[in-house]
Amino acid sequence: MLKRVLLGVLLGCGLAAAAWPVDGRAEEPKVGGVINAVIQPEPPGLMLAMVQNGPTQMVSGNIFEGLLRYSPKLEPLPGLAESWTISPDAKVYTFKLKPGVTWHDGKPFTSADVLFSIEMLKKTHARARNNLTVVEKVEAPDDLTVVFTLKQPFGPFIGIFEVGSMPMVPKHLYEGTDWNTNPYNNAPVGTGPFMFKEWQKGSFIELVKNPNYHEKGKPYLDAIYWQIIPDAAARAVAFETGKVDVLPGGSIENFDVPRVSKLPGACVTGAGWEFFSPLAWLWLNHRNPILANKKVRQAIMYAIDRNFAKDVIWNGLGKVATGPSASTIKFYTDDVPKYDYDPAKAKALLKEAGYKGEKIRMLPLAYGETWQRWGEAVKQNLQDVGMNIETIATDVPGGNQKIMDWDYDIAFTYLYQYGDPALGVSRNYLTSAIAKGQLFNNVEGYSNPEVDQLFADGAVATPDAKRKEIYDKVQKILVEDVPVAWLLELQFPTITKCKVKDLITTGIGVNDGFRDAWLDK
Secondary structure, rough: HHHHHHHHHHHHHHOOOOOOOOOOOOOOOOOOOOOEEOOOOOOOOOOOOOOOOOHHHHHOOOOOOOOEEEOOOOOEEEEEEEEEEOOOOOEEEEEEEOOOOOOOOOOEEOOOHHHHHHHHHHHHOHHHHHHHHHOOOOEEEEEEEEEEEOOOOOOHHHOOOOOOOOOOHHHHOOOOOOOOHHHHOOOOOOOOEEEEEEEEEOOOEEEEEOOOOOOOOOOOEEEEEEOOOOOOHHHHHHHHOOOEEEEEEOEEEEEEEHHHOOOOOEEOOOOOOOOOOOEEEEEOOOOOOOOOHHHHHHHHHHHHHHHHHHHHHHHOEEEEEOOOOOOOOOOOOOOOOOOOOOOOHHHHHHHHHOOOOOOEEOOOOOOOHHHHHHHHHHHHHHOOOOOOOEEEEHHHHHHHHHHHOOOOEEEEEOOOOOHHHHHHHHOOHHHOOOOOOOOOOOOOOOOOOOHHHHHHHHHHHHOOHHHHHHHHHHHHHHHHOOOOOEEEOOOOOOOOOOOEOOOOOOEEEEEOOOOOOEEEO
């Protein structure tokens, strides 16, 4: 759908779609120059092992690196590991690290950093912790070799090594420290193509070229300035006037995308989100006895006009979600119970559940006007069926903290899918993923032993036909249970000045794209 929407925008604007080749470039990249890009909202932090918000991944994915990168087709590509092998029984993964890689402070990157990073991420990174549960042991036979031995075969395992999913952390700067208060959280040190230089809160984040980057000749750019511009209209004006060159997905309000795309020298693409397939929903806190009632949760699904949100609030850049999986990832099915917009059914379910108008606190997502409007629309939908909704205003860090502390009733979010239900879906519904103080796991507190078992079985089943059978079943159960209220599969076009070349070359797009980007000056 996004391709059709963007093609219509491009044809209507008289623009050619930008080409983003990985190899065999038609033009020789030019060295030098500075790119100004919008980051919206301002990240709550830049230490990628500690903070996984979308804006953090977008900036810090160019500071830190993972063992692998991924193509738009989600095929593994070399990263900090230059090669890898998988044993015939699919239980041993051996990675050969690239020699000569250094951290930004000049210290060598070795297998010891990988071992340390894994132990740290198990405690600080909800998704990594879930992905690593299948690992029996990790060994480093030498400085440039890392061997993962799995408890059992796990087909998606080769897909967990992207920078946002498993960022490598400098052991020499974090070992023996309090990770939460480590000063390098505010001045991150990675191995990536760009180094952190300065963060003027509320103004900009400056990254500068890593002169000792392990990929010879890269990066081509001298610096990236991530401009922090709180007002959406001002972000659009900054692009119009040439103050910024890159508007990553979600930088401007959806209603402004067609107009800005028509500006002279503008190029637009929907590429770079293949790995993420972002899915928006409402967290529903099951610790609240009202929301612990399945009928109330089902009523919320019937009460929300998701087609209105898609067509009016998101200007068609989305698709109504049918359940816990985006339609773009493996093993998706739409053969699940359906929740069409039906206020009468919602009212009847609330009556059956014995809801008597108790106050429910709703936490919108502080990501701009589109999200504010969506919060207002959902509040109105829920009030229309008799729910007593109180909006709790907060900023991004404050909202994150409330959700991590389970101090909410309903909260907006969107999460990435990572191409496979074992990587990006199960973490939101497993009982084992309930961990206070962490974001982007099972913060709603849903627990169903049958679901736990199905996800465990689906992760390791073979062949894929068996996995599909299992995931079809678990999707049906979850959609019946409504642990969260699924809203839309989101679509985020990226708009750039056409002079910006080769920015999007992988399945995570802008998040690791500045390594290859250059300016046609």
